[in-house]
Amino acid sequence: MTKAVDSPRDLIKLTHEKLSSDAVSSSVTCPSCGAISMFIGTTRDNFEDKKVIQLEYEAYVPMAELEMKKICTSIRAKWPTVRHICIQHRLGVVPVTEASVIVGISSPHRVESLEAVRFCIDVLKATVPIWKKEVYETEDAVWKQNKECLWSAGGKK
Numbered sequence: 001m002t003k004a005v006d007s008p009r010d011l012i013k014l015t016h017e018k019l020s021s022d023a024v025s026s027s028v029t030c031p032s033c034g035a036i037s038m039f040i041g042t043t044r045d046n047f048e049d050k051k052v053i054q055l056e057y058e059a060y061v062p063m064a065e066l067e068m069k070k071i072c073t074s075i076r077a078k079w080p081t082v083r084h085i086c087i088q089h090r091l092g093v094v095p096v097t098e099a100s101v102i103v104g105i106s107s108p109h110r111v112e113s114l115e116a117v118r119f120c121i122d123v124l125k126a127t128v129p130i131w132k133k134e135v136y137e138t139e140d141a142v143w144k145q146n147k148e149c150l151w152s153a154g155g156k157k
Contacts, residue, residue: 011027011084014061016092021040028084034110035113045096056133064129084106085104
């Protein structure tokens with residue numbers, strides 16, 4: 001395997017297309033790594049006794065991409081053995097059971113990739129300007145704020 005093929009990659013994608021866990025897994029696969037850890041966040045069908053029919057996401061794309069790149073940089077500083085990082089977030093309508101976000105990270109050993117995936121999704125929810133609207137069966141809709149979000153009352157400073 002040549003060094004160019006195995007050199008670290010940070011892959012960031014914001015898209016209106018359906019996300020694929022297989023594509024994310026393939027994008028972080030590496031012959032020198034024994035671990036690929038992933039997080040897949042999906043649309044659930046309920047929130048506080050209300051039936052959710054879909055989520056709708058909007059983002060300030062240039063800033064969101066910049067913040068996602070910062071997350072990759074932080075991961076590499078905290079876990080230097082991490083090889084590849086892939087962060088994908090869906091925009092627009094996301095029906096129940098479909099993925100809204102997928103994070104995939106490879107490393108030689110599981111501890112680093114598992115810790116890095118958790119860090120990645122936590123920081124993404126706290127810092128990346130992506131907004132979520134829940135649409136309910138009653139046709140009501142509510143823009144939601146992540147409780148982890150740094151600019152919300154519940155966010156950590």
